[in-house]
Amino acid sequence: AGERYDTLTLPLTTSITIGFQSSAWMANLYWGSGGTWSIVNRLNLGLRPDGYINTSPVTTTLPVVFYPINTRITHIVQMADNDGTDILQCRWSNSASGTNYNRIDECGGICSGLPPGTVLTAANCTLSFTLPTANEYYACALQIEDYFSSSYSTPMSSVPIQFLFYGYIASSTACSQRPSIIGDRPNRGMNAS
Structure with missing residues (x-):
């Protein structure tokens, strides 16, 4: 798990897909164990209809989120965009390279990595699901x-x-x-109990 940063100089008209693909997802995945992985980003530096350069949305999360099994969970994936008027949507990453915006497999072996019955609400990027099996990892691949x-x-x-x-x-x-919170809280100058 992690992030990677690279600095490149690109012309303003650039619209490019970048990504990483390889293999060997961990063995104890609910779906896609040992399979390929793919993560893809679409950069568009062309001018927006309002004449400004687009700022891509941002999102972040912990690499692993722990939830109890057999409990209906609501999990919100945070998303934001510096272009305050943009409409943000999230969707499942998919391998349909002929139909998704990136035109390449976006998720490798973990497409549909969550249990059946999982619901994604695109407008606020909220997942609703139940994890059925303990001691397994469930992969989630989304595009904002x-x-x-x-x-x-x-x-x-x-x-x-x-x-x-x-x-x-x-x-x-x-x-x-x-x-x-119990005990001394020196940064607050008080005792909370």
Whole structure:
């Protein structure tokens, strides 16, 4: 898990797909274990309809998010765009290289990596799902895309986010009491208990 930064100088008219592809996803994946991986980003430096250079959306998450099994979970993937008027949508990354905006396999062996019945709400990038098996990882591959307005059907850019959920068995006594801060808090100059 991680991030990578590179600096390149590109002409303003550039519209390019960049990505990484390889193999060997971990063995204890719910779907796609040992399979290929692919992560793809679409950069579009052309001018937007309003004459400005587009700023791609941004997103971030922990590489692994832990949830109890057999519990309906609502997980929100954070997304933002410096172009305040853009319409942001997220969608499943897919391998349909002839139909997705990037024109290449965006997710390798982890396309559809979450359990059946998982629902993605595109407008606010909210996932609703139930993890069925403990001690397994569930891969999630999404694309965050920005549209100039709701009347546009082609995104200006497409940013990937891939991360894992890990299913565990919740203790029968877990979380019976809400978390609280106890002890000295020197940075606050007070004692909280």
